[in-house]
Amino acid sequence: MNDKRLRVALLDLNAGQPNQGMRCLREILSIYNSKQGVKVDWDEYDVRVNNEVPDLSYDVYLSSGGPGSPLESEGSEWENKYFDWIKQVEEWNADEANLQKKYVFFICHSFQLACRYFKIATVCKRNSTSFGIFPIHMISSSQEVVFQGLNDPFYSVDSRDFQVVKPNHNLVREMGGAILALEKERPHVPYERAVMAIRFNDYMIGTQFHPEADAVGMSMYLQREDKKQAVIHEHGEEKWNSMIKHLNDPDKISLTYSHIIPNFLSAAIA
Secondary structure, three states: OOOOEEEEEEEEOOOOOOOOHHHHHHHHHHHHHHHOOOEEEEEEEEHHHHOOOOOOOOOEEEEOOOOOOOOOOOOOHHHHHHHHHHHHHHHHHHOOOOOOOOEEEEEOHHHHHHHHHHOOOEEEEEEEEEEEEEEEEEOOOOOOHHHOOOOOOEEEEEEEEEEEEOOOHHHHHHOOOEEEEEOOOOOOOOOOOOEEEEEOOOOEEEEOOEOOOOHHHHHHHHHOHHHHHHHHHHHOHHHHHHHHHHHOOOOOHHHHHHHHHHHHHHHHHO
């Protein structure tokens, strides 16, 4: 990162399906490039379609969300390569001779895969789909740098059929990590609150939610007639109206968008 240059690898886990996530990640990097005086270069790797993973020449790795089950890929060629890449990054960071460490951010599907890789929690199907803009509750003891500047709770886009529950707190601590956040309280249902963010170690962190989601893109997505009708059919018109309202609130996902991944990039550079 000499002369304030940052090399970033974007790992695309969207399996070739159209998505807003990769666009948002590119935009965050472009904004960071222009506002922070840091020259950011990035390359993209299609993990699930082309079985691509980056080498260890990058400073930062951002691994996206994606569709489908995080369980059914077990033993597949692309997942084996993906897990081997995580292992290589771990080994690099564990080597005291490597003074410049590699920083990784796992999002949604990638987060679920990372929890499976580290064997620190149960990854399972939810009772029902979670889709919307929801509060994310920080663990009270968390002093997590990527959450600096956010309210507690803060808000983010949550879109998933699977969840991470029953974390092994002792193993997380042994790894040098911490549970960072939980999903919203649901006293009306008899289910454990899912884990929404974990610091796996000093250099790797992940979120179940989508910190890269921006209000403009999400608004355009939700106001497409086919998507609007799909949300109303699945969740009701009240849910759709609530999501549109949250998108127009500057203290909701816009705040999350402008803080979490930029904070992560700044921490990596520091």
